[in-house]
Amino acid sequence: MRDYELELIASLAERTLDDETEALALVESSAEHRAEYEAQKLALRHLGAIGPVTMTDTEKTAMHRDLWTDLRTTPSTTGIPWYYRWVPVAAGLLVVVGVVSVLSNQSANDSSGERAGATVVAADDGGGDETVQEETAQGDDGAADEEPTSGGYAASPPVAETDEATALEFSNAAEKVRQGEYPALARSALQSDSASDETQVCLGDAGLEGYRELGEIPNPAPTSEFASNTLIVAIPVDGTLTDGPLAFVEPDTCTVVHFEG
Amino acid sequence: MTTASQDAELLLRVLDGDHDAFNQVMRNHEDRVFAVCMRVIGNREGARDATQETFLTVFRKASQFKGNSALGTWIYRIAVNTCYDQLRKQKRRRTEPMPEHHDPADHAAVEAIESAALRPEIEHALAAIPADFRTAVVLSDIEGLGLPEIAEILAVPVGTVKSRVFRGRRLLAGELGNQST
Numbered sequence: 001m002r003d004y005e006l007e008l009i010a011s012l013a014e015r016t017l018d019d020e021t022e023a024l025a026l027v028e029s030s031a032e033h034r035a036e037y038e039a040q041k042l043a044l045r046h047l048g049a050i051g052p053v054t055m056t057d058t059e060k061t062a063m064h065r066d067l068w069t070d071l072r073t074t075p076s077t078t079g080i081p082w083y084y085r086w087v088p089v090a091a092g093l094l095v096v097v098g099v100v101s102v103l104s105n106q107s108a109n110d111s112s113g114e115r116a117g118a119t120v121v122a123a124d125d126g127g128g129d130e131t132v133q134e135e136t137a138q139g140d141d142g143a144a145d146e147e148p149t150s151g152g153y154a155a156s157p158p159v160a161e162t163d164e165a166t167a168l169e170f171s172n173a174a175e176k177v178r179q180g181e182y183p184a185l186a187r188s189a190l191q192s193d194s195a196s197d198e199t200q201v202c203l204g205d206a207g208l209e210g211y212r213e214l215g216e217i218p219n220p221a222p223t224s225e226f227a228s229n230t231l232i233v234a235i236p237v238d239g240t241l242t243d244g245p246l247a248f249v250e251p252d253t254c255t256v257v258h259f260e261g
Numbered sequence: 262m263t264t265a266s267q268d269a270e271l272l273l274r275v276l277d278g279d280h281d282a283f284n285q286v287m288r289n290h291e292d293r294v295f296a297v298c299m300r301v302i303g304n305r306e307g308a309r310d311a312t313q314e315t316f317l318t319v320f321r322k323a324s325q326f327k328g329n330s331a332l333g334t335w336i337y338r339i340a341v342n343t344c345y346d347q348l349r350k351q352k353r354r355r356t357e358p359m360p361e362h363h364d365p366a367d368h369a370a371v372e373a374i375e376s377a378a379l380r381p382e383i384e385h386a387l388a389a390i391p392a393d394f395r396t397a398v399v400l401s402d403i404e405g406l407g408l409p410e411i412a413e414i415l416a417v418p419v420g421t422v423k424s425r426v427f428r429g430r431r432l433l434a435g436e437l438g439n440q441s442t
Contacts, residue, residue: 003420010427040427042437043434047433055295064287230416
């Protein structure tokens, strides 16, 4: 049965048609259509007889009490910019850097050979970003403990595990996005606005600091019937759509489901 | 039913930390949220949990409300997704009964459950159809929402909503027919 026919029959059962002639003729045209009409009527009759369900006053009072207890005991990130959470960490790092610098300078005055330990550029030298490099006797491994970043955005956020078929669907969707098959996203990519406040927290939670939302696309591969129907498409604030990092983020859980570096 | 401007004002006050404003938001929407959760999840305890979780999310994500839709529509969307999460959890575990002394006995709730039991066939039939179809039927034929609003809540095209509602009814009729035989 075609969608149009189903809609016509359903509307007849709902009694919402101004002119029922065509629908009545369709119902009479075959046993299948008549059966569909009877099914729609049966369902509507039972659904219409369902009484309201409400919480009792006691249930509401308990819910309000439990909700406020939960809010008071659980830290909320509502309205707090993502970078505020890293201020204590940054402060701690500065203290460590300063202490190590003092100790290193003291030991440098005493030693004359190659040293193994941390070399630190102190923050109060007036330079820009502070960097920490570990030099060992075996040589410089060159890498800081944190993931390498460039351009001020996360280069490799945590990505939810998916199977091969789903990953392929996401790759195909990403290709379509890059090819400009979603005009609204392509337009948004040309604008240099940073991510809106409303989604900044979600992108931050997803590990996508320094990214911005271009918009949303239909989820090409829902992993379950309860998965989000859309995905946020995000690129670095100064990035482009055609190349560079691209991420799909599930808006309900703020997790990255697909990432291309 | 609150107007869009009243809801917007309430939400601004919530973002300013006005707890009374949030209590008002809950009072304005908790009945409808609970009704949807009750129909989608199918049991009272799960529906209460989902309702509470919905408003927790509303509070925590208040700053993310874009104002492109009505506040009620946004809250409905959160409620539906919360119900889906609840259903996933229920699939993974059995629900433990509440301790008898957790809260005082609520006789009104017992009466509510018993009155709902007068129409068990439709409740069982609803519970038997897939969640996507069930939600569409609940929002359309029980809550009386229009198709465009449901499309916004479920983040799917209007055509998809129509398909889910009509096919959901067909599945429901099939379940009701099975119960009578």
